[in-house]
Amino acid sequence: NAGVTQTPKFRILKIGQSMTLQCAQDMNHNYMYWYRQDPGMGLKLIYYSVGAGITDKGEVPNGYNVSRSTTEDFPLRLELAAPSQTSVYFCASSFGRRETQYFGPGTRLLVL
Amino acid sequence: RKEVEQDPGPFNVPEGATVAFNCTYSNSASQSFFWYRQDCRKEPKLLMSVYSSGNEDGRFTAQLNRASQYISLLIRDSKLSDSATYLCVVNLGSTGRRALTFGSGTRLQVQP
Numbered sequence: 001n002a003g004v005t006q007t008p009k010f011r012i013l014k015i016g017q018s019m020t021l022q023c024a025q026d027m028n029h030n031y032m033y034w035y036r037q038d039p040g041m042g043l044k045l046i047y048y049s050v051g052a053g054i055t056d057k058g059e060v061p062n063g064y065n066v067s068r069s070t071t072e073d074f075p076l077r078l079e080l081a082a083p084s085q086t087s088v089y090f091c092a093s094s095f096g097r098r099e100t101q102y103f104g105p106g107t108r109l110l111v112l
Numbered sequence: 113r114k115e116v117e118q119d120p121g122p123f124n125v126p127e128g129a130t131v132a133f134n135c136t137y138s139n140s141a142s143q144s145f146f147w148y149r150q151d152c153r154k155e156p157k158l159l160m161s162v163y164s165s166g167n168e169d170g171r172f173t174a175q176l177n178r179a180s181q182y183i184s185l186l187i188r189d190s191k192l193s194d195s196a197t198y199l200c201v202v203n204l205g206s207t208g209r210r211a212l213t214f215g216s217g218t219r220l221q222v223q224p
Contacts, residue, residue, distance in 0.1 A: 035214075040120075042199065042216035043156070090155055097203070100146070101212060103155035 002026050006091050006104035013081040013111045021076040021107050023091030031094045032074040033058075033101065034066065036087040043090065049074055050097075081111045115139065116202050118215040126223055129190050133218045135200030136182045144203040145176055147185050149196045150217065156199055159185075190222045 007022045025032065030051050035043040045058030049068040063085060065077040074093075078085060088108050092101040117136045125131045137145075145162035160167065162174040162183050173186040183202075187194055200215035 040216070042116075043214040045213075100158045100161075103157070106155055 004091055004093055004102050004104035006089075006107050008107060009105065010108045011110070013078075013109065015081060015083065015111060017081050018077070018079050019081070021078070021089055021091075021109075023074045023076065023104060024072050025074075025091075025093040025102070026072065027093060027095075027102065028071060029093035029095050029102075030071070031097065031099075031101075032068065033092045033094075034064070034074070034076045035090045035092065036060065036085075037090060037106075038087050046076065046089075078109075083111050085109065086111045114215075115204060115213050116200055116215040118200050118218045120216060120218060122219040122221050124221045124223060125190050127190055127192060129222075130186065130188045131190055131220065132184055132186045133198055133200075133220075134182050134184050135202075135215055135218075136180075137200075137202045137204075138181070139202075139204045140178075140181060142181075142202045142204050145174075145183050146201040146212070147172075147174060147183075148199040148201055148214075150199055151196050156214075159198070187220075190220075192222050192224060195220055195222045 004025045033048045034046040037043050044060045047066040049055045055066050088106045090106045091104040094101045147159040148156040149159045150156045162176045166175045171188045175184045197217040197219045199217045201212045
């Protein structure tokens with residue numbers, strides 16, 4: 001099992017550019033999540049999904065979009081990147097709502 | 113008031129010392145509680161769940177106090193490898209959000 005994988009590991013974007021952060025899990029988990037972590041801060045939930053075709057907003061969804069067409073994949077789309085989106089992005093998955101979340105290694109994004 | 117609050121530290125302790133962290137949460141209907149560990153520039157990983165009766169895993173002991181709305185983590189016989197940030201995580205299920213809420217973390221530095 002690869003667990004939760006994320007690509008790319010690091011990316012530099014110019015203001016106004018767009019990109020998709022990829023996330024995949026091979027544990028057949030129903031729940032998937034996207035978080036961002038700013039330096040010295042806790043994780044903030046961006047979006048989550050409880051299953052294929054179902055997504056919902058978290059605490060900080062503005063400027064992002066997600067889709068969940070399969071159980072395995074949960075890409076995060078950034079439209080019109082802004083310097084405020086400079087952060088580390090973590091994808092996570094869990095079997096159920098109260099179950100342990102397993103995290104990917106993260107994507108470091110720098111918007112200049 | 114933050115939903116989940118932690119002392120950011122850092123806690124600087126010598127090897128072999130016992131150290132304890134507390135975490136307070138605001139929602140009395142919170143349902144599940146965890147401690148995660150995050151090493152520098154790495155993803156969070158589950159350290160242990162926290163059960164109502166308290167639980168122990170080797171040198172680590174977790175306690176839950178629902179009346180006062182806090183959880184604690186006790187580390188005995190600290191090792192250099194325990195140096196990390198410890199994240200308190202609470203499932204605020206009653207808010208309608210289905211994901212976990214993370215504290216900002218407490219940084220522990222164990223010194224030789």
